[in-house]
Amino acid sequence: MAVHAHPDDESSKGAATTARYAAEGVEVLVVTCTGGERGDVLNPSFEVPAGHEFDTIEGRRAVRRLEMAAAAEALGVRQTWLGFVDSGLPEGDPLPPLPEGSFGLLPLDEAAAPLVELVREFRPHVMTTYDPSGGYPHPDHIKCHEVAFEAYQAAGDGTRYVVEGGAEPWEPLKLYYNHGFSMARMRAVHEAMQGAGLESPFGDWIESRAAREIPEREATTHVAVADYFPQRDAALVAHASQIDPDGFFFAVPRDIEADVWPTEEYELADSRVPTSLPEDDLFAGVREGDR
Ligand SMILES: [Zn+2]
Numbered sequence: 001m002a003v004h005a006h007p008d009d010e011s012s013k014g015a016a017t018t019a020r021y022a023a024e025g026v027e028v029l030v031v032t033c034t035g036g037e038r039g040d041v042l043n044p045s046f047e048v049p050a051g052h053e054f055d056t057i058e059g060r061r062a063v064r065r066l067e068m069a070a071a072a073e074a075l076g077v078r079q080t081w082l083g084f085v086d087s088g089l090p091e092g093d094p095l096p097p098l099p100e101g102s103f104g105l106l107p108l109d110e111a112a113a114p115l116v117e118l119v120r121e122f123r124p125h126v127m128t129t130y131d132p133s134g135g136y137p138h139p140d141h142i143k144c145h146e147v148a149f150e151a152y153q154a155a156g157d158g159t160r161y162v163v164e165g166g167a168e169p170w171e172p173l174k175l176y177y178n179h180g181f182s183m184a185r186m187r188a189v190h191e192a193m194q195g196a197g198l199e200s201p202f203g204d205w206i207e208s209r210a211a212r213e214i215p216e217r218e219a220t221t222h223v224a225v226a227d228y229f230p231q232r233d234a235a236l237v238a239h240a241s242q243i244d245p246d247g248f249f250f251a252v253p254r255d256i257e258a259d260v261w262p263t264e265e266y267e268l269a270d271s272r273v274p275t276s277l278p279e280d281d282l283f284a285g286v287r288e289g290d291r
Contacts, residue, residue: 001029001124001172002077003115003151005103005134005144006036006086007068008242011235012249013135013178014128015075016225017264017282019232022076026283029122030072030079031115033144034103035061036242038088043244054241057085063241070238075231082114082147087139104139111143112150112161119155120167125286127152131177131217131267149175152270173273173286176266179219183209185261189252192260201251219265221279226262229254 002018004010010018010030022028037057049066053059072079087104090096098104103111119127129148134141154160156171186202186209193200225232233250236243243249266282268275275285 001031001119001122001127003031003033003127003129003144003148005033005130005138005140006039007032007064007071008036008039008236008239009141010077010079011071011075011232011239011243013130013180014264014266015232015235016228017128017223017266018077019075019228019235020223020225021282023228028075028077029124030075030077031082031118032068032079033082033111033115033147034084034086034140035081036064036068036086037061038086038099038102039064039242042242043240043247045245046241060241064239067239067241071235074234074238080118082118084111087143089138098139102139104143106143108146108150109161112147112154113163115147115151116155116161117163117166119151119172120170123170124172126174126176126282127172128176128178128266128282131179131269135178135181145177149269171272173271174268174275174282175270176221176282177217177269179217179265179267182219182265183216185265188260189257192256193252196253196256198253198256201248217267220268220277221266221282221284222263223266223280223282224262225264226258229258 002010002014018028037060048054052063054063068079084103085101087098087102127148130141130145132145134145152172152175156169158169186206190200190202190206236249237245273285
């Protein structure tokens with residue numbers, strides 16, 4: 001179960017991992033907390049699909065549902081919504097308050113309840129989400145971490161989040177944080193592009209991140225996924241309102257990427273089964289025969 005904040009996050013964080021596990025026969029469910037209703041158009045060549053509009057919360061939600069369905073198909077995964085409303089990324093100084101009713105403002109128990117129930121129904125062995133910082137400071141990403149962590153902790157406890165006629169308690173075995181945008185990866189790709197005489201798009205990114213001295217969290221688990229980069233790319237392109245096919249995500253030639261950085265990274269946040277680090281499999285210690 002991969003828990004994400006907005007439609008498109010599942011395609012930019014750990015996408016090739018989900019495609020790989022789905023292809024190998026694992027049941028993969030992407031859970032999207034919000035409908036992405038406040039995401040701006042980030043692709044200059046985007047055209048609103050016929051019969052749709054992008055100027056209202058409802059219109060945007062409908063367009064992004066279409067995009068999400070195409071992305072899930074490209075990855076070969078199932079996907080479902082928690083049904084919360086995107087908080088938007090507040091900008092300005094001072095920051096404006098979040099819109100009323102948005103995901104970022106909800107009390108934890110209210111925001112986590114549907115995910116707890118979903119964990120009890122779907123019964124995942126492994127869950128993935130973001131680290132406590134959200135990976136980047138979008139209020140929905142931080143909230144996504146909080147609800148996923150809460151659901152991981154609470155779903156197995158039958159005295160919490162009690163629902164009349166609800167599913168039996170279920171305790172997932174491992175919780176991971178996505179770590180796709182590490183400095184190590186960006187530096188490696190940056191240097192490989194310069195070495196190949198290409199212009200790297202990551203110079204400014206690396207400098208600004210280094211200047212902000214964001215502490216790097218440790219990746220414990222490196223999943224080999226280069227064979228699934230095409231599925232990841234198709235899923236990214238499916239989010240046509242959000243992803244520029246000529247932009248950042250596609251700036252690195254795929255042969256260089258597969259050569260220099262053929263893995264996706266995770267941090268093991270908790271495990272209820274024995275495992276030894278570093279790992280190369282999110283299901284290490286979980287699969288039958290390992291136990
Ligand atoms: Zn997001």
